[in-house]
Structures are given as structure tokens and as C-alpha cells.
Amino acid sequence: MSAVLEIDNLHVAIGAANVLRGVSLRVEAGEVRGLVGESGAGKSMVGRTIFGLLPAKAAIRAGQVQFEGRDLLAMPDKERRGLLGRRIALIPQDPMTSLNPVRRIGAQMVALLQLHLGLSKRAALDRAADLLAEVAVRDPARVLQLYPHELSGGMRQRVLIAMAFACDPALVIADEPTTALDVTVQRQVLQLVERMRQRHGAAILFVTHDLGVVAKICRSMTVLHAGRVLEDGPTADVLVKPHHAYTRALLAATPRADRPADALKPVPPALIESLWAEARRLDQLTATRPA
Amino acid sequence: MADLILSGPISAPASRWRSALARGGARLWIGGVLVALLLLIALFAPVIAPHDPAEQDLMSAQLPPAFMRGGEAAFPLGTDSLGRCVLSRLMYSARTAVSVALIASLLAAIIGIALGLVAGAFGGVPDQSVSRLIDVWMAFPPVLLSIVLAAVIGAGLVSVIAAIVVVDWTRFARIIRAETQAQLARDYAAAARVLGLTRAQALRLEILPNLVPLIVTLLAVEMGIAILVEVILSFVGISVTGDTASWGGMITEGRQIVYQAPWIMALPILAVIISVIGFNLLGDGLRAALDPVQRR
Amino acid sequence: MRWSAILKRLALIPPTLLGVGAIVFVLLRVVPGDPIAMMIPPGASPADIARLRALYGLDQPLLAQFVTWLGQVASGDFGRSISLRQQVFELVGARLPATLELAALAVALALMMGVAVAVVGSLLRGSRLEWLLDTANGFFLAIPDFLWALILLLGFGVLLPLLPISGRLDPQLAVAFRTHFYLIESLLTLRFDVAADLLRHMLLPSLALALPFAALVARLLKAQLAEAEDQDYAQIAHTRGFSRTTILQREVFPNALIPTVALSGVQVTLLLGGTVLVERIFSYEGIGNMAIDAVINRDFPLIQGLILTFAVLFIALNLAVDLLVAVLDPRLRHG
Numbered sequence: 001m002s003a004v005l006e007i008d009n010l011h012v013a014i015g016a017a018n019v020l021r022g023v024s025l026r027v028e029a030g031e032v033r034g035l036v037g038e039s040g041a042g043k044s045m046v047g048r049t050i051f052g053l054l055p056a057k058a059a060i061r062a063g064q065v066q067f068e069g070r071d072l073l074a075m076p077d078k079e080r081r082g083l084l085g086r087r088i089a090l091i092p093q094d095p096m097t098s099l100n101p102v103r104r105i106g107a108q109m110v111a112l113l114q115l116h117l118g119l120s121k122r123a124a125l126d127r128a129a130d131l132l133a134e135v136a137v138r139d140p141a142r143v144l145q146l147y148p149h150e151l152s153g154g155m156r157q158r159v160l161i162a163m164a165f166a167c168d169p170a171l172v173i174a175d176e177p178t179t180a181l182d183v184t185v186q187r188q189v190l191q192l193v194e195r196m197r198q199r200h201g202a203a204i205l206f207v208t209h210d211l212g213v214v215a216k217i218c219r220s221m222t223v224l225h226a227g228r229v230l231e232d233g234p235t236a237d238v239l240v241k242p243h244h245a246y247t248r249a250l251l252a253a254t255p256r257a258d259r260p261a262d263a264l265k266p267v268p269p270a271l272i273e274s275l276w277a278e279a280r281r282l283d284q285l286t287a288t289r290p291a
Numbered sequence: 292m293a294d295l296i297l298s299g300p301i302s303a304p305a306s307r308w309r310s311a312l313a314r315g316g317a318r319l320w321i322g323g324v325l326v327a328l329l330l331l332i333a334l335f336a337p338v339i340a341p342h343d344p345a346e347q348d349l350m351s352a353q354l355p356p357a358f359m360r361g362g363e364a365a366f367p368l369g370t371d372s373l374g375r376c377v378l379s380r381l382m383y384s385a386r387t388a389v390s391v392a393l394i395a396s397l398l399a400a401i402i403g404i405a406l407g408l409v410a411g412a413f414g415g416v417p418d419q420s421v422s423r424l425i426d427v428w429m430a431f432p433p434v435l436l437s438i439v440l441a442a443v444i445g446a447g448l449v450s451v452i453a454a455i456v457v458v459d460w461t462r463f464a465r466i467i468r469a470e471t472q473a474q475l476a477r478d479y480a481a482a483a484r485v486l487g488l489t490r491a492q493a494l495r496l497e498i499l500p501n502l503v504p505l506i507v508t509l510l511a512v513e514m515g516i517a518i519l520v521e522v523i524l525s526f527v528g529i530s531v532t533g534d535t536a537s538w539g540g541m542i543t544e545g546r547q548i549v550y551q552a553p554w555i556m557a558l559p560i561l562a563v564i565i566s567v568i569g570f571n572l573l574g575d576g577l578r579a580a581l582d583p584v585q586r587r
Numbered sequence: 588m589r590w591s592a593i594l595k596r597l598a599l600i601p602p603t604l605l606g607v608g609a610i611v612f613v614l615l616r617v618v619p620g621d622p623i624a625m626m627i628p629p630g631a632s633p634a635d636i637a638r639l640r641a642l643y644g645l646d647q648p649l650l651a652q653f654v655t656w657l658g659q660v661a662s663g664d665f666g667r668s669i670s671l672r673q674q675v676f677e678l679v680g681a682r683l684p685a686t687l688e689l690a691a692l693a694v695a696l697a698l699m700m701g702v703a704v705a706v707v708g709s710l711l712r713g714s715r716l717e718w719l720l721d722t723a724n725g726f727f728l729a730i731p732d733f734l735w736a737l738i739l740l741l742g743f744g745v746l747l748p749l750l751p752i753s754g755r756l757d758p759q760l761a762v763a764f765r766t767h768f769y770l771i772e773s774l775l776t777l778r779f780d781v782a783a784d785l786l787r788h789m790l791l792p793s794l795a796l797a798l799p800f801a802a803l804v805a806r807l808l809k810a811q812l813a814e815a816e817d818q819d820y821a822q823i824a825h826t827r828g829f830s831r832t833t834i835l836q837r838e839v840f841p842n843a844l845i846p847t848v849a850l851s852g853v854q855v856t857l858l859l860g861g862t863v864l865v866e867r868i869f870s871y872e873g874i875g876n877m878a879i880d881a882v883i884n885r886d887f888p889l890i891q892g893l894i895l896t897f898a899v900l901f902i903a904l905n906l907a908v909d910l911l912v913a914v915l916d917p918r919l920r921h922g
Contacts, residue, residue, distance in 0.1 A: 051826040085827030097819040102841050112827055147917045435863055438882050519731055527879050553745050560737050571729045
């Protein structure tokens with residue numbers, strides 16, 4: 001199977017701080033890979049690099065990002081914009097702030113469809129209604145006429161999911177799409193994402209800090225800490241027989257239905273310390289190495 | 292990004308002043324210099340002015356400034372219709388402007404702060420009444436209000452000061468009210484209440500000292516406004532009377548003969564602009580310098 | 588905005604006007620300054636003075652005067668101007684359109700300039716030129732309208748005599764207007780020569796009114812554009828492949844406009860208040876200019892009528908701005 005996304009030895013720094021230290025990662029066609037790590041591990045930086053949304057002071061020091069064999073970083077802007085939203089899409093984290101408050105849902109979806117698929121307004125509206133029906137929105141025609149503030153958080157997230165899959169992308173990056181939602185809605189959203197994936201045949205890079213979510217829908221996973229990949233492999237393997245101490249610690253800290261609550265152990269600070277020390281040593285090594 | 296979190300040492304008071312000055316930047320310096328210049332001229336006008344501002348010399352009426360053709364060295368910036376030295380009048384006008392600005396701003400501040408504190412601290416009925424009062428007050432066109440007031444009281448310094456106070460106390464009141472409410476909502480104020488301070492004591496000991504930087508900033512802005520109001524009132528013939536020199540008076544006189552002797556109107560306008568910009572920059576600079584310290 | 592909110596606002600207007608009227612009424616009569624004394628010719632007998640005083644009802648007790656005045660106002664009679672000897676209603680009606688045209692032109696100019704500067708400033712974000720633009724903008728903001736009027740008068744009226752500095756229309760252009768909206772009428776009747784002359788007279792005063800307001804709009808809009816561009820929905824638009832121009836147009840600008848209108852809308856009333864002095868400086872025949880004369884002459888009926896007119900305009904403007912914000916922001920329209 002050919003890789004849809006291939007990240008090779010990516011080094012990104014913001015000012016003097018390194019946020020991604022030689023990250024390598026591969027997503028095959030149709031695969032669902034989890035990208036796991038705590039806050040500040042660099043998970044969102046990976047997505048930002050792909051979408052070209054790095055902050056102004058950020059610099060890509062080294063590495064390559066290939067999408068379907070094409071070099072994303074070296075690509076001219078116009079070409080990349082043709083891919084974004086169409087072949088690579090984002091499901092954003094916070095549904096409350098991710099939609100333009102002064103435009104109707106229909107207008108926002110139609111704009112996207114017209115940009116990438118060149119549909120007429122009528123055809124775009126029809127397709128938008130179909131997409132909303134796919135994400136289990138009742139009465140799509142009515143919802144298209146509404147403004148975002150007239151919808152609940154869960155509904156807005158569905159709209160965002162629909163927009164992500166609207167152009168049949170090859171890769172969807174889901175940026176912690178369940179974090180801002182309450183638990184009951186989380187399950188529905190996960191099921192929805194999985195259903196859409198099957199229907200539209202996309203690969204998904206699922207960025208999350210929640211091992212439970214990874215266990216549920218990701219076939220493979222990558223563990224990130226301090227911008228470094230610590231562990232990588234099929235989810236079943238990694239969660240049952242983790243190689244790295246950090247992964248083991250994460251598992252021990254994750255609440256499980258089959259374990260009493262008092263068996264939870266926080267990740268030992270000493271382990272975190274040693275990981276950061278390793279990261280800093282790595283920084284020194286890469287700094288002194290000739291470019 | 293844990294390695295991005297840098298904890299700095301707790302800064303000593305001296306360096307806090309220095310960082311405040313740095314934050315104020317160019318605005319603070321330029322504004323400070325201009326205002327200081329104005330104050331100096333106002334203070335030392337009797338010493339540095341070449342002539343008595345009321346001294347008329349009808350033989351030398353409407354002379355252009357010395358650097359223009361027809362000007363005389365004795366009158367560096369020319370003379371007006373009555374032969375009075377423009378430069379001297381400009382300097383003495385600075386005195387008028389500064390005294391009016393200082394007194395009016397302080398009075399407006401006292402009234403506005405008092406009402407603002409009461410409204411912000413006590414809430415309920417006092418707040419409602421003060422807020423209603425401010426709303427109705429602000430429904431009046433300010434220029435018209437001050438003109439009406441000054442026309443009613445009659446010309447002179449007192450009416451100018453009264454007009455400024457009457458029109459602009461609401462500026463202080465609104466901002467102080469908002470700040471007081473914000474401060475009271477913060478933790479340390481709640482802590483003070485727990486410690487048993489009455490509301491009045493809390494106001495005096497905790498909140499008022501924290502409002503001082505804000506008040507200083509507002510005063511600087513207010514003084515710029517006061518100078519402008521004096522000009523406005525002069526323009527409608529309701530400012531200082533007789534021989535007292537004021538920029539507004541000079542502008543009004545100059546407007547009548549603007550084709551024949553444009554400098555009589557242009558020079559006081561320049562003086563007003565420089566003063567207003569000076570106070571504005573100072574106010575801006577103070578706000579920038581003092582604000583972040585507030586929030587810490 | 589919901590209809591109930593609008594109705595509530597409208598319902599508050601009469602009491603507000605009543606309050607304004609009462610305050611002005613009392614203020615004028617309670618303090619020194621006798622309008623009759625100002626208009627009596629020399630050699631008038633005490634009987635004449637008394638008769639004049641009775642004519643204007645100034646010999647009645649204060650409360651009686653107020654009640655009489657209220658009754659008159661309710662039937663549309665705003666009294667008779669003491670200095671100009673005509674009905675206040677007619678006098679104000681004749682001059683009000685001039686001021687409205689001036690203010691409208693000023694607002695239009697201000698919006699054009701303000702938006703242009705804000706957009707340019709946004710494009711220049713981060714560069715050295717941006718600092719220059721901000722500083723220049725601050726300068727324009729710091730100078731109030733009447734000071735600009737004086738500067739423009741000096742600059743373009745005297746030193747470079749390009750434009751007229753007084754009046755509304757060249758007296759040699761003999762035109763019979765049907766309404767007092769000279770500019771609108773001349774445009775509608777295709778008298779472009781007249782319209783051009785009117786505009787030449789209006790340019791400097793409306794520019795004076797417009798400049799500080801334009802600087803305010805520019806500063807506000809520029810800041811709001813920057814803030815809107817940082818919002819999630821604008822950033823996410825990048826991930827969908829839209830160009831920066833499209834994003835600025837469709838996502839950023841409409842959202843930035845809302846707080847800009849809300850915050851600068853308050854200042855439009857200040858612009859209107861500025862007509863008092865600016866009209867005076869340019870001898871422009873509007874209600875602002877009339878107001879100053881009325882005050883100097885202690886013309887009570889006229890002063891009251893003018894202040895009420897201004898108050899109505901202020902209230903109407905505030906309401907219009909709030910409605911505009913509700914139109915722009917769908918979140919305000921639904922409960």
C-alpha cells in the first residue's frame with residue numbers, strides 16, 4: 001500500500017525552542033493512525049506544519065513532508081492550496097469557534113464545494129444537504145439556513161466533520177475533535193468519523209491525548225513526547241505490550257473499566273525529567289551537526 | 292512546551308520603574324518633554340517674554356514675524372491688530388491654558404472619581420442612579436452644553452473651568468466605576484473583605500492606591516481636553532475677558548483678519564496643536580508604562 | 588434586534604426628551620442674563636419692556652412657563668424666536684437640511700478614508716511603514732474637528748486659496764430651491780453646476796468633521812481586522828485552501844466590522860455635535876451656526892428648540908447604529 005502521508009525527520013523550531021525533534025511518521029491509504037501525547041508534546045505542530053499554519057516565528061529546520069508522493073513543504077503556495085480542503089482536510093478541535101459566526105452553514109459549505117469541485121450553487125447546496133444527512137443531521141435543508149450560534153456544540157461538530165469529508169479527501173487530520181465535547185457526544189462523534197471514513201475511503205490521523213479514544217478507533221498509533229516519537233506501531237501491540245517506559249506510564253495513568261480507580265498511577269516525574277534531558281541532548285547533537 | 296516556560300526572578304522596585312519607562316517608550320519621552328516645555332513657559336512667562344502682553348503699540352500693528360519681509364527684530368513673531376507682541380501673548384496664553392487645565396482637570400477628576408467610586412463599589416441603587424445620571428448627561432451635545440453654561444454664567448476664567456468640569460466629569464466617572472468594579476471582583480479585594488475591612492476602608496487602602504496610575508493617565512488626557520475647550524469657548528466669545536491672553540482669544544481675533552495677517556491665527560493654532568499632542572502622547576505613554584504593572 | 592427591544596427604546600424617547608427639555612428650560616431661566624434686556628432699543632419705556640416681557644411669557648412663574656411650553660410643544664408650536672422673530676419650527680426646519688447634508692457627507696468621507704487606511708494598514712502589518720501609518724493616524728485622531736477646520740481654512744482657504752471659506756452657495760448662482768436639501772435637489776434636477784458649487788463649499792467643513800472620525804474608524808477597524816484574522820474560523824479557512832484575499836473578504840472583514848461599527852457608532856453623535864463650531868468657523872448656514880448665535884443672544888425659545896433637535900438627532904443616530912449592528916451580527920437577532 002502506498003503511503004498517503006510520509007513525514008521524515010521533521011525538525012521544527014519556534015524561535016529558540018525546538019517543538020518537533022526529528023519526527024518521522026507514516027500514514028497508509030485508508031489507515032486510522034492515532035497521534036498520542038500530552039499537551040505540549042507537539043501533536044498540533046505536526047498538523048500545523050502540514051497545513052502551513054505555523055506561527056510567524058516558526059522555522060522548519062529540517063525534514064520532509066510528502067503527501068501522496070509530493071513534497072508538501074517545497075510546493076508553491078497555489079498548488080498547495082489546491083490540495084488543502086480537497087485532498088487533505090482538517091476536523092478542528094473546538095466546534096464553538098471553528099465556524100464563521102456571521103455566515104449561514106449552507107453558505108460556508110457551498111463556498112468550500114464551489115472552490116474545489118467547481119459546482120453550481122444549486123448542485124453545491126444539494127451535495128451539502130447530502131453530506132449533512134450522512135453525519136446524521138435531521139432536516140438538513142433547515143440546518144443549511146441556520147447560523148452557527150443556532151446549533152448545539154455537537155451539531156456544529158457534525159457540520160465540521162461533514163465539511164472535512166466534503167471533497168472526498170485522501171487524508172483527514174482530526175485535531176482532538178472530541179476534547180471539547182461531553183462524554184456522551186464523544187462516542188457519537190467517534191462513530192460518525194469512522195462511518196464517514198469508510199464511506200469516503202480516507203486515511204485519518206487522529207490527534208489526541210486520550211488513549212481510550214485511540215484504543216477504540218485507531219488501528220495504529222504513534223506516541224509523541226517533547227516533539228520526539230517514542231513509540232510507534234499497531235495499537236493492539238503498543239497498548240498490550242508497550243516498549244517504551246513512557247507508554248507504559250501513560251497506560252498506567254489511564255482509567256480503565258476493568259481496573260479500580262485507585263490503581264491509577266501518575267506518570268513519574270523522574271521519567272519526564274529524563275525524557276526532557278534526552279531531548280535537550282538531542283538538540284545539542286543536531287545543533288553541532290553540520291547542516 | 293515545558294522548556295519554553297522561563298521563570299524570571301522577582302523584580303526589584305528600581306528595575307520595575309525602569310521597565311515601566313521602557314514600556315512608555317518614545318511617546319512618554321516626547322510627551323513628557325512637550326508638557327514640561329509648556330509648563331516651563333507658563334511658569335516663566337513673565338521672565339522670558341520680550342514684551343508686556345497687554346502693551347499696545349498702534350504704530351506697529353499687524354507686523355509680520357521677524358523672519359518674514361516687513362518684520363522687525365523687536366517683535367520676533369509679529370504683532371496683532373493692536374500692536375501687541377504675538378510671542379509674548381503666546382507665552383502668557385500658556386499660563387492661562389495651564390492654569391485652566393490644571394484646575395479644571397483636578398475638579399473634574401475629584402467629582403468624577405468620587406461618583407465613580409461610589410457607583411462601582413456600592414452597586415445597587417447608588418450605581419443605578421449615577422449611571423442614569425451619566426447617561427442623561429451624555430445625551431447633551433457637549434459643545435452646546437458648555438456653550439450654554441458659559442453663556443449663562445458669563446465670560447471669564449470661572450465659566451471656562453466650570454464648563455470643562457460640567458462636561459467632562461463623566462469621563463472620569465465611567466472609567467473609575469468600571470475599574471472599581473473590576474478590582475472588587477478580584478481575589479485580593481475579597482481577601483480584604485475576609486480580613487474584616489469595611490467597604491470604605493477597602494476602598495481607601497486597597498483600591499484607590501491601585502487606581503492612582505489610571506487617574507494620572509486620565510488627568511494628562513483631561514488637560515489636553517481642557518485646553519481645547521478653552522479654545523472653543525473663546526471662539527464663541529465666552530472665554531477670558533479683557534487683556535488676558537489666551538490662545539482661543541488670539542485665534543478668534545486672528546480669524547477676522549485671516550487674509551491680511553494669517554500668522555495671528557496660525558501661530559496660536561500651532562501652540563494648541565503642540566500642547567494637545569504633548570498631553571496625548573504623555574497620556575498614551577503613561578498608559579503603556581503603567582498598565583501592565585496593574586495587571587500583574 | 589427583537590421588536591420588543593426596539594419598542595422599548597422608542598418608548599424611552601419621550602421621557603428622555605422631556606428630561607432634556609426640562610433641564611434646559613430651567614437652566615436658561617434660573618441664571619443671570621436677560622433676553623429682553625438684550626433686544627430692547629435705547630430709549631424704550633418701562634411699559635414697553637413690560638409688554639415685551641409679557642409677550643414672551645417671561646413674566647409668569649417658572650412652573651407656569653414650563654407647563655405652557657409643554658402644551659405648545661404638544662401641539663407642534665415651539666414658540667417664537669426672540670432674536671429672529673420667526674417661528675422656531677420654521678427657522679430650524681430651514682437650516683436643518685444644510686447640517687444633515689454636511690454631516691452625511693462627512694460620514695461618507697470618513698468611512699471611505701477610514702476603511703482604506705485600515706485595509707492598507709492590515710496589508711502593511713509588521714513593516715516599518717505600519718508604524719508610520721499608526722503614528723500619522725494618531726496625529727489625525729488627536730486633533731479635534733474644529734482645530735482641523737481652522738487648519739484647513741488656513742491651508743486651503745487662505746494660504747492656497749483653492750476653496751471658499753464661508754457660506755453654502757455662491758450668491759451669484761441664482762437658483763430657486765423647493766426644499767432646503769440643496770445638494771440632493773440639485774443632483775436630482777441634474778443641475779450639476781450648482782451641485783459642484785455646493786460641494787466646493789462643503790468640502791472643507793465636512794473634511795474637518797470627517798478627519799478625526801476617519802482616524803478613529805481606521806484605528807478600530809485595523810485592530811479588529813488583526814484580531815479577526817487570528818480567530819479559529821479564519822485560521823481554519825486557510826486549511827480549506829482559500830486564498831488570503833478571500834479569507835480577508837469573507838471571514839475577517841464582516842466579523843471585524845461588527846465591533847468597529849458598535850464602537851465608532853457612538854462617535855457619530857460627536858461628529859454631529861462638532862457641526863456647531865465647524866459651521867461657525869466656515870460661516871456655513873446650518874443649525875450649528877444658528878445655535879451659537881442663539882446662545883449669545885439668550886434666545887430661549889430658539890435654544891430650546893435647537894437643543895431638542897440635537898437630542899432627537901442623537902437618539903435617532905444611536906438607534907440607527909444599534910440597528911445596523913444587529914443587521915451585521917446575526918447573533919444579536921435571535922434571543
